[in-house]
Amino acid sequence: MTNLESGNVDIKPADGKLGVLIPGLGAVSTTFIAGVEAVKRGLGRPIGSLTQLGTIRLGKRTENRSPAIKDFVSLSNLDDLVFGAWDIHGQDAYQVARDARVLEESLLVPLEESLRAVQPMKAVFDREFVHNLKGPHVKQGATKMDLARQLMDDIASFKDRNKVDRMVMVWCASTEAFLEPGAAHASLSAFEAALERNDPTIAPSMIYAYAALKSGVPFANGAPNLTVDTLAMQELAKQNHVPTAGKDFKTGQTLLKTVLAPAFKARMLGVQGWFSTNILGNMDGMVLDDPDSFKTKEKSKLSVLDVVLQPDVYPELYGDLMHKVRINYYPPRGDNKESWDNIDIFGWMGYPMQIKVNFLCRDSILAAPVALDLVLFMDLAQRAGMYGIQEWLSFYWKSPMTAPGLKPEHDLFIQLAKLKNTLRHIKGESLITHLGLDYYQE
Numbered sequence: 001m002t003n004l005e006s007g008n009v010d011i012k013p014a015d016g017k018l019g020v021l022i023p024g025l026g027a028v029s030t031t032f033i034a035g036v037e038a039v040k041r042g043l044g045r046p047i048g049s050l051t052q053l054g055t056i057r058l059g060k061r062t063e064n065r066s067p068a069i070k071d072f073v074s075l076s077n078l079d080d081l082v083f084g085a086w087d088i089h090g091q092d093a094y095q096v097a098r099d100a101r102v103l104e105e106s107l108l109v110p111l112e113e114s115l116r117a118v119q120p121m122k123a124v125f126d127r128e129f130v131h132n133l134k135g136p137h138v139k140q141g142a143t144k145m146d147l148a149r150q151l152m153d154d155i156a157s158f159k160d161r162n163k164v165d166r167m168v169m170v171w172c173a174s175t176e177a178f179l180e181p182g183a184a185h186a187s188l189s190a191f192e193a194a195l196e197r198n199d200p201t202i203a204p205s206m207i208y209a210y211a212a213l214k215s216g217v218p219f220a221n222g223a224p225n226l227t228v229d230t231l232a233m234q235e236l237a238k239q240n241h242v243p244t245a246g247k248d249f250k251t252g253q254t255l256l257k258t259v260l261a262p263a264f265k266a267r268m269l270g271v272q273g274w275f276s277t278n279i280l281g282n283m284d285g286m287v288l289d290d291p292d293s294f295k296t297k298e299k300s301k302l303s304v305l306d307v308v309l310q311p312d313v314y315p316e317l318y319g320d321l322m323h324k325v326r327i328n329y330y331p332p333r334g335d336n337k338e339s340w341d342n343i344d345i346f347g348w349m350g351y352p353m354q355i356k357v358n359f360l361c362r363d364s365i366l367a368a369p370v371a372l373d374l375v376l377f378m379d380l381a382q383r384a385g386m387y388g389i390q391e392w393l394s395f396y397w398k399s400p401m402t403a404p405g406l407k408p409e410h411d412l413f414i415q416l417a418k419l420k421n422t423l424r425h426i427k428g429e430s431l432i433t434h435l436g437l438d439y440y441q442e
């Protein structure tokens with residue numbers, strides 16, 4: 001029996017195949033899929049993945065017990081992952097991966113057969129939510145509820161066709177236009193009525209999430225869209241005992257922000273300004289060039305500093321902080337995003353200092369292992385009987401979802417401690433508090 005409070009959790013084994021359902025067959029998802037296929041064949045290493053490379057300390061430091069995380073909580077093996085996707089274009093994963101030019105052709109060619117097998121299903125799409133894209137490979141339906149039913153049919157036939165035992169859905173499609181929660185998202189019954197009447201405040205991502213949760217499939221949201229972060233979806237997740245998580249993969253600039261800002265606060269150093277800008281030339285950059293999609297991303301990227309620095313508690317240090325985030329679409333760079341941060345800090349007696357961070361990153365190379373870890377941990381959550389918002393996975397998100405009224409945790413190392421303590425807890429191991437006094441006192 002599952003008993004999360006006492007840590008006496010019955011975790012079902014990770015036997016059989018795990019279906020990975022991905023709305024959005026673009027740069028991130030094909031880099032993720034191709035990477036998994038490469039690791040399976042010994043052609044690459046899963047660098048950046050906590051589930052594949054991470055260990056977890058158990059017990060006292062003197063016990064020297066640090067198993068691999070994937071063995072400790074028995075996660076699905078990469079050999080057992082089967083991929084399915086939806087997209088508005090009809091190109092298979094091989095074609096998309098080649099066009100995305102994230103991974104080199106020499107790595108992709110030996111994977112061709114398995115990547116060609118990932119053919120996108122027709123998407124649920126609405127240009128009202130992604131102005132800068134259009135595509136022919138889309139479902140038609142009289143109502144949004146009808147589209148949701150078509151997605152549920154896709155999920156059921158994917159399961160039968162591939163003989164998978166369990167599934168997880170991870171949103172890797174484009175960022176949608178900004179949406180505030182409204183009446184249609186306030187309860188499950190309101191949401192279902194809104195689906196039937198084609199309410200304009202129901203975005204495609206919500207239709208996928210609804211179909212997943214109705215089908216008992218955990219849903220993780222890699223983009224900053226509202227999607228599953230509503231009362232209606234949480235009601236459904238609870239009702240069907242399905243885990244949800246989101247939102248917006250934390251990969252580059254924001255990852256570093258959630259390392260640096262906690263360091264300044266830990267040392268009581270002031271921050272006067274933080275200017276973050278990016279150039280990005282992939283399709284995500286093109287979508288984010290539209291002000292409505294950018295607004296969704298901007299809100300997600302801006303949310304971090306206020307929560308970490310607590311200007312209400314430390315007005316002298318952070319009360320006047322100016323925080324600006326920009327993303328500029330610049331095609332020559334493709335997926336190789338470059339970000340600059342100028343941070344104006346001040347110290348003892350108010351003396352000003354500056355920090356410059358210039359991150360020449362690769363967007364999809366950073367996001368792929370995050371998608372993999374989320375798939376495996378969301379499946380673990382479901383096997384452990386954990387449902388609703390999985391706050392212990394905040395580690396992976398720019399805007400972690402929380403229960404209503406709670407502030408998210410953004411500090412990367414508190415997030416990691418929370419993740420690892422959750423794993424210890426469900427396995428009945430003692431939590432690690434880092435107190436350590438017992439080493440020094442009789």
Ligand SMILES: NC(=O)c1ccc[n+]([C@@H]2O[C@H](COP(=O)([O-])OP(=O)(O)OC[C@H]3O[C@@H](n4cnc5c(N)ncnc54)[C@H](O)[C@@H]3O)[C@@H](O)[C@H]2O)c1
Pocket residue numbers: 023024025026027028029086087088089123124125126130133135171172173174175204205222223224248249250251252282283284287363364366367
């Ligand atoms: N790469 C990163 O570091 C990172 C970090 C955080 C979030 N993200 C988010 O991940 C998502 C994917 O990024 P990407 O670089 O792969 O973008 P991409 O443009 O290469 O791929 C997105 C794909 O989604 C498809 N799509 C759009 N709407 C759809 C719908 N309704 N149904 C099915 N498919 C749809 C597009 O046709 C495209 O092929 C974006 O929302 C991005 O903002 C990426």
